[in-house]
Amino acid sequence: MIFQTIIEPFRIKSVESIRMTTPEERAHFLREAHYNPFLLPSDKVLIDLLTDSGTSAMSNRQWAAMMLGDESYAGAKSWERFFEEVNDLTGMPHILPTHQGRAAERILYGYLGGKGKYFFSNTHFDTTRANIEFSGATAIDLPCPEGKNFDSDEPFKGNLDTAALKKKIVEVGAKNVAAVILTVTNNSGGGQPVSMANAREVSGICRQYHIPLVLDCCRVAENAWFIRHREAEYEHLTYREIAQEMFSLADAAVMSVKKDGLVNMGGFLALRDQASSDACTNLLIITEGFATYGGLSGRDMEAIAVGLEEVFEADYLHYRIRSTAYLGEHIRNKGVPVIYPIGGHAVYVDARRLYPHIPPHEFPGQALVCELYQIGGIRSVEVGSVMFGKYDANGGFVPASQELVRLAIPRRVYTQSHMDYVIEVFDEILRRREQVKGYRITQEPPFLRHFTAHFEPFGAPA
Numbered sequence: 001m002i003f004q005t006i007i008e009p010f011r012i013k014s015v016e017s018i019r020m021t022t023p024e025e026r027a028h029f030l031r032e033a034h035y036n037p038f039l040l041p042s043d044k045v046l047i048d049l050l051t052d053s054g055t056s057a058m059s060n061r062q063w064a065a066m067m068l069g070d071e072s073y074a075g076a077k078s079w080e081r082f083f084e085e086v087n088d089l090t091g092m093p094h095i096l097p098t099h100q101g102r103a104a105e106r107i108l109y110g111y112l113g114g115k116g117k118y119f120f121s122n123t124h125f126d127t128t129r130a131n132i133e134f135s136g137a138t139a140i141d142l143p144c145p146e147g148k149n150f151d152s153d154e155p156f157k158g159n160l161d162t163a164a165l166k167k168k169i170v171e172v173g174a175k176n177v178a179a180v181i182l183t184v185t186n187n188s189g190g191g192q193p194v195s196m197a198n199a200r201e202v203s204g205i206c207r208q209y210h211i212p213l214v215l216d217c218c219r220v221a222e223n224a225w226f227i228r229h230r231e232a233e234y235e236h237l238t239y240r241e242i243a244q245e246m247f248s249l250a251d252a253a254v255m256s257v258k259k260d261g262l263v264n265m266g267g268f269l270a271l272r273d274q275a276s277s278d279a280c281t282n283l284l285i286i287t288e289g290f291a292t293y294g295g296l297s298g299r300d301m302e303a304i305a306v307g308l309e310e311v312f313e314a315d316y317l318h319y320r321i322r323s324t325a326y327l328g329e330h331i332r333n334k335g336v337p338v339i340y341p342i343g344g345h346a347v348y349v350d351a352r353r354l355y356p357h358i359p360p361h362e363f364p365g366q367a368l369v370c371e372l373y374q375i376g377g378i379r380s381v382e383v384g385s386v387m388f389g390k391y392d393a394n395g396g397f398v399p400a401s402q403e404l405v406r407l408a409i410p411r412r413v414y415t416q417s418h419m420d421y422v423i424e425v426f427d428e429i430l431r432r433r434e435q436v437k438g439y440r441i442t443q444e445p446p447f448l449r450h451f452t453a454h455f456e457p458f459g460a461p462a
């Protein structure tokens with residue numbers, strides 16, 4: 001007997017109340033937040049799908065491990081536990097603990113980068129690109145062409161375009177390529193997975209040209225689920241073995257353990273080669289901390305060591321991927337345009353197709369973000385012209401290439417009834433779709449404006 005209902009493979013020992021709000025209250029809170037949910041206090045949010053980063057619920061085993069934290073400055077027991085876990089997973093001998101992913105990126109890309117250097121990736125995550133560009137180097141995205149089609153059902157839309165990679169390496173000269181970065185899953189590319197075949201091919205190209213391959217492995221466990229279920233030769237391996245095989249193809253790895261580490265803060269840099277490790281360790285000691293704790297306390301390292309084991313448990317991963325797909329497939333069946341197939345950590349709604357009457361410069365994604373909060377108290381994030389739109393030299397608006405809204409699912413936090421509620425909210429979203437108006441920006445900072453910009457809906461009283 002195979003049951004259809006996928007239950008959460010845990011029971012709840014400690015709870016955190018969420019405060020119910022009325023539509024009238026939410027209209028008031030939204031106005032006070034200048035129609036930007038980043039400016040909402042979290043206690044005014046019913047279901048928070050802003051990010052899956054650092055929002056996981058820890059297990060009883062992780063909390064118990066925290067009590068074993070050894071806070072010695074050097075050579076702590078907790079460091080040994082952390083080292084053994086990360087070393088076993090990545091197969092890399094040099095492990096540098098950092099306070100989060102971008103600290104590992106700053107160290108590695110600062111070391112490899114610099115003026116005149118190039119980085120190629122399936123898609124650089126925004127902090128990755130920022131750290132590369134800060135070093136003076138250039139970051140170029142080479143996503144596979146099928147990733148641009150939101151409706152087709154290719155299994156690995158997160159892949160890197162290997163033909164384009166070979167062409168680019170020849171074009172800029174192999175000695176000017178600082179590294180190739182494979183982001184698994186491809187966060188900025190809709191959370192789509194990367195196949196082992198693609199990773200193997202990318203690795204082969206890198207070895208041929210003596211270019212280091214870096215795995216940005218924030219969601220390597222979720223990616224392993226897709227490989228096992230979509231790449232025939234991997235169905236007999238465990239998820240952890242699949243991840244280990246992927247690490248074996250790379251020369252270095254950076255991880256924000258705020259994702260698949262199942263903790264609220266932390267990261268690491270793993271390296272194969274001694275010379276890079278020596279150079280990066282110097283930078284670690286200057287900016288993060290001594291080599292055996294870096295940016296972490298002993299208790300953090302204990303919780304990460306346990307989280308990196310739990311995240312590969314078959315029941316957990318199955319629940320994780322299926323529950324994200326549950327939300328995505330249900331709203332898609334109602335007629336909500338989403339990126340398909342559904343990725344591992346989030347559902348991406350195509351706001352341009354949901355609101356075809358709202359032009360990009362009136363921010364259809366922001367309109368949906370506000371609707372989700374107004375109707376259901378749900379917090380989400382715009383990934384479109386608010387985040388990536390620019391102004392040209394004449395002050396003309398240049399929209400982003402797509403207008404998406406991301407519903408990111410925190411790990412082990414919400415139950416199926418929370419998701420059923422979100423699905424129901426979309427009924428009302430669809431009912432009101434033609435009345436929804438666009439937004440104008442009334443105040444914006446020079447950088448990263450999505451965090452702090454103020455908005456106003458068209459047609460609102462001044």
Ligand SMILES: *Cc1c(COP(=O)(O)O)cnc(C)c1O
Pocket residue numbers: 053100101102103125127128183187216218255256257258259266267
């Ligand atoms: C989150 C993330 C990072 C950065 O990690 P932080 O812990 O937020 O600094 C880098 N790459 C990818 C793919 C990410 O998802």
